[in-house]
Amino acid sequence: MLKQAEEGRLLKKLAAAVGGKYDLQANHGEVGAWRNSLPVLLELLCVAGLSHVEVLLEHRLPYSPKRVDALLCGRHPDSGEVSYVLVELKQWSSAEAVGNGLVKAAGVRNLQLPPVAQVRRYCQHLLDFTPSLARRAEPVRAIAYLHNALFRDINDLYNYESHGLVQLYAADQREGLIAHLRSLLDPDPDSRADAQQAADDLLAAERAPARTLLKTAADSFEQRDDFVLLDEQQVAFNLVMDAVLLAERAGDRWTSEGKTVIIVCGGPGSGKSALAMTLLTKLARHGKRILHATGSKAFTETLWERVARGDQRISKMFGYFNTISGRKNELDVLVCDESHRIRGGHPERRALPEYERRQINSLIDAAKVPVFLLDEHQVVRPDERGTPGNIKAAAEERGYEVQLVDLEGQFRCGGTKLFDEWVVRLLGLSDERPIGWSDLVASTRDEYVVHAAPDANSLEQWLLQRSSMFGGSARISAGYCWDWNPPERLDGKLVLAADIDINGWHRPWNTPPGDSVPDAPPASLWASDPRGFGQVGCVYTAQGFEYDWSGVIFGEDLVIRDGAWRAQQDKTKDPKLKKPTSTRFFDRLVRNIYKVLLTRGMQGVCLHSRDPETNEFLQHFAR
Incomplete structure (x- = not known):
């Protein structure tokens, strides 16, 4: 395998096995990590007299998208039982602790978990989803190897507990690492067949929650x-x-x-x-x-x-x-x-x-x-x-x-089916024509609140007033009809870009997925974190969640013309919906989007459209 790595054949095999599209000439990202780290590990195994152990590269953990850099399979030198060693390889040259269980590594943009914490979680996951291993956890150990760093440059990382499962090594601790590996994997070449069997057993093992x-x-x-x-x-x-x-x-x-x-x-x-x-x-x-x-x-x-x-x-x-x-x-x-x-x-x-x-x-x-x-x-x-x-x-x-x-029940929106009926009729998702909210709930004891605002600022003020008077959370969501730019620096501080502009009312979308902005929740917590009120969510951050008071802004992707809904695909900014498809299919999707947005509120909803004719329609039926 070392020869394959040196000749570049191993990269092709890994890329094919992982299934991604890779530039095999790259010296960064995942291909760069393979190119720079795997020969170091494989050469180390040869020096340690462990070239006969089975090495599973990029081993995917059960029921997880995560992959272990390398999983060494062999026989334990003392017990003779199977022995597995998970290996996390890092190219970091230095790293320091920054608090809250995170570290800052040289040349790495985002904060990271300490390597021992990362690979320890991989160990625990493997045990949790491989019942045969969970019954006897001793055969599973792990190492984190920072092969470009010296001990003095990663000294902070040794303060993180490994709970006995994981050991951390720097480049100048190579001899200690070799000794540790030989204590976990039998160096006897005659154990090759046992190593192969250990790998086969792991690959064939039942995968389920232990x-x-x-x-x-x-x-x-x-x-x-x-x-x-x-x-x-x-x-x-x-x-x-x-x-x-x-x-x-x-x-x-x-x-x-x-x-x-x-x-x-x-x-x-x-x-x-x-x-x-x-x-x-x-x-x-x-x-x-x-x-x-x-x-x-x-x-x-x-x-x-x-x-x-x-x-x-x-x-x-x-x-x-x-x-x-x-x-x-x-x-x-x-x-x-x-x-x-x-x-x-x-x-x-x-x-x-x-x-x-x-x-x-x-x-x-x-x-x-x-x-x-x-x-x-x-x-x-x-x-x-x-x-x-x-x-x-x-x-x-x-x-x-x-x-x-x-x-059949509809428990979110005030505990009544009436609001759900009003929404599907409003959006033309029902055979029945739209009906005014007050007409629909006349002679009932329904307390759900429906309102339409003349402008976006009024919608926001309505939500603030309601949440202040009656308590509960409030959020604003909108159709994906405005650009969504990355966070920007303002006076030296990273802030969300105020991409949404409705007649001078400026607000940002929620934090883009994968980004981190001070004083704003991550995208996945926009609906549940109180700081989410300052941003506008889209269907992908609102779907599946609820809040007490919901504000919904219609974009120009769905408008009223001559009393009927018209879907306008050229107005959407959603890259998923801009792809060529029939007008009829886009029409169904965009109505579903607004149905999702309209049905997030548990106590009430306020609507507004940036299109005047559509807003007049909403105000008529929200009365």
Whole structure:
């Protein structure tokens, strides 16, 4: 392998295995790291007399997008048992602690986790999702090797605890590193066959949440207030539990022919997430292998923050659709929340061919009981294919039973279905014509508040007044009809660019994904962090969340002309929606976008359009 690295053949193999598009001549980024670090590690193994150990490069952790730089597989020299060593390689020449468990490395733009903390989490993740290893954690150890740094230049990094799993080494500690590796991996060349077997066993090992992780998660979930499931929510819960019980009774006799796919449809706030959390709590408590996945970065990161509450182990119970792949039926239950975000292929084909159902099929395959929670009126991107029809067709084509449940309640918007009805009628998503809000709720005791503002400033003032008088959170969201520029420096301070300009009312979008700006929350926490009020969110940061008072600004991508809605694709700034597609398909997507934005508020909503004719229409029906 060292010869392949020196000749450049290893880079081609790695690029093909990882599946990305790489410039193999680059000397930066991931290719640069491979080029500069892997020969150092492989040469070190040769010097240590460990050239016979099996080396898994860029080993992807189970149910995670994260990859370990190198995973060494061999036999322990003392016990004779399998031994695995995770290796994190860094090209840093120096680094210093900056507080809060973060470090600043020379030549690296963003703050980083200490290398020992990073690779220790990889160790824990491997143990948490490989039950055969979790039963005997001793064979798993890790090292972080800063091969371009001297001890004196990274002295701060040695203050971070490794909990016995991880050791940190600098370039001038090479002899100590060699001795450490020889204490973990048998240097006897006759152990080559055992090393190969250790690698094969790891690659073939069952991947699922270990019982230790399930117990930790269940204990945490049950400390939260219990959700009370009502009507169809309880029906859906019972269907899942019955399907799990049938699979459990079948035991080793269970086959995929007995699989039940459960699809739960419901509008905003209908209780889909309450159902998901209840399933996680109950099934984890009973040791069932269960995971929660979504296609929304903001939604998943908020679950990490608000449900896992910063506990890194519990956060692993919440992942993404694209990390759920591999061998079939390794999970007992997979809860696919926000399933309308499932990706597919060409957006306008009526029938989805097999290759375009790849993500749907991988999610169905992953568990004995796959559960899909969705609202098809929240499909807002051309490549989103998570509809009940598509999921049902994919399941039935393979002979699986399908159970479909509609959650009829609408709990978010004031606990009433009337507002949801008003929205779908307003946007032309219903066969019934729009109706004034006061007319719709006449003779009812509905207390939900609907208002339309003459200008953007009035909308903002209305939200401030409502949240001040009645309490609760407030947010402003808008159609993606303004440029979204990176943060800029103003008087030496990094600030959000005030891209949105409506007749002199200037506000920024929320923080761009991946960026960090002082005094502003990250994009994924815009809806839940109190500092989010100063920015305007779009559908990608608002979808899946709620706040008490919602302000919605219509852009020129959807306007009223002669009393009817007209979608204007040339007005959108959303790169996902600017791609060529039919006017009819864009029209459906943009109406869904505004339905999502309009249904985020739990106590009330205020509307405004920058287009005068559209704003007159909104004011008429919001009365």
